[in-house]
Amino acid sequence: MTRSRTRSPLARLVALLLLSAAWLAGCAGHVASGHHHATPPPAPQDRQAPPAAPGPRLQDPPELVSRDGVLKASIVVERRKVQVGGHRLYALTYNGRYMPPTLRVRPGDRIDLTMTNRVREDTNVHVHGLHVSPRSPADDIFVAIKYGRSHHYTYRLPRTVTPGTYWYHSHADMMSAAQVAGGESGVIVVDGLRGYLPPALRGITEHVVAPKDFQIHGDAIRTHGLKIGARTNRTVNGQQNPVISLRPGETQLWRLVNIGANIYYRLHLKGGRFHVIAQDGYPVRRVYAADTLVIAAGARFDVLVQAAGRPGTTTLETLAYDTGKAGNRFPVPTWPPS
Numbered sequence: 001m002t003r004s005r006t007r008s009p010l011a012r013l014v015a016l017l018l019l020s021a022a023w024l025a026g027c028a029g030h031v032a033s034g035h036h037h038a039t040p041p042p043a044p045q046d047r048q049a050p051p052a053a054p055g056p057r058l059q060d061p062p063e064l065v066s067r068d069g070v071l072k073a074s075i076v077v078e079r080r081k082v083q084v085g086g087h088r089l090y091a092l093t094y095n096g097r098y099m100p101p102t103l104r105v106r107p108g109d110r111i112d113l114t115m116t117n118r119v120r121e122d123t124n125v126h127v128h129g130l131h132v133s134p135r136s137p138a139d140d141i142f143v144a145i146k147y148g149r150s151h152h153y154t155y156r157l158p159r160t161v162t163p164g165t166y167w168y169h170s171h172a173d174m175m176s177a178a179q180v181a182g183g184e185s186g187v188i189v190v191d192g193l194r195g196y197l198p199p200a201l202r203g204i205t206e207h208v209v210a211p212k213d214f215q216i217h218g219d220a221i222r223t224h225g226l227k228i229g230a231r232t233n234r235t236v237n238g239q240q241n242p243v244i245s246l247r248p249g250e251t252q253l254w255r256l257v258n259i260g261a262n263i264y265y266r267l268h269l270k271g272g273r274f275h276v277i278a279q280d281g282y283p284v285r286r287v288y289a290a291d292t293l294v295i296a297a298g299a300r301f302d303v304l305v306q307a308a309g310r311p312g313t314t315t316l317e318t319l320a321y322d323t324g325k326a327g328n329r330f331p332v333p334t335w336p337p338s
Contacts, residue, residue: 084238091220092223122145
């Protein structure tokens with residue numbers, strides 16, 4: 001993929017796509033399935049999981065939005081029992097939520113963020129992908145916020161930062177994987193991506209679609225003794241199999257972002273296609289279409305999805321994925337969840 005800040009090629013390509021009656025034909029009302037996976041099944045790796053019952057309507061995270069060039073935000077880290085993926089479990093939460101607020105800013109904004117730690121381990125926060133200073137009081141990953149203490153971060157976004165989807169999460173020394181697995185992760189949106197689209201698409205519905213998985217130990221989300229490829233519960237925005245509704249023929253912008261600790265997702269839109277307009281915070285020079293996207297931990301895709309002209313449903317499913325001989329296997333999820 002070639003990265004670019006040039007607007008006109010992307011706008012022209014999207015406009016051409018809108019003239020094609022065939023693009024994304026067959027994709028209508030959407031059931032987003034947050035499945036689970038276990039040890040590798042004996043069937044071929046690409047075998048699809050049994051269908052899961054649709055869940056509640058997808059809930060986008062609440063938003064903290066910048067005003068007059070400044071986003072003032074407070075994040076409290078605490079261990080709290082919450083409803084997540086059909087379970088009630090102790091999790092590491094931001095502001096009492098497993099799926100915390102989305103931070104929404106614009107290029108050139110300043111983020112004033114105060115983090116308060118109410119868990120017994122040191123923690124901190126990292127704004128993943130943003131081009132900001134790595135020194136205090138900005139994105140210093142060596143800060144250790146002690147129990148009961150607060151730390152104030154100030155990030156100045158350059159005016160040249162590209163619009164798209166980013167994320168924030170714990171980067172505490174030697175504990176980041178455990179804390180992210182426990183729930184310490186959320187989404188950042190840098191506005192301006194709609195300006196790359198033709199006028200007909202600038203008012204379309206937008207959704208955060210954030211796969212986030214967890215392993216269970218007793219009545220809590222496991223944070224220690226984690227094993228990549230172990231049985232895990234997959235959610236979308238912390239929900240089990242949420243439903244995304246589209247009107248016949250409607251186009252939506254989905255912000256696909258993997259905010260898990262280690263997992264790879266191989267996402268497949270059954271009967272439809274993703275049209276990628278940005279990847280990892282960079283608008284693409286040339287829109288491309290795919291019915292399957294591999295989303296590594298921390299990766300992001302901003303995509304357009306269009307429903308068919310008739311009522312119906314399709315499924316967003318997670319397929320098996322093997323990172324290679326020296327890597328990890330993520331087999332087909334099993335259903336029902338544990």
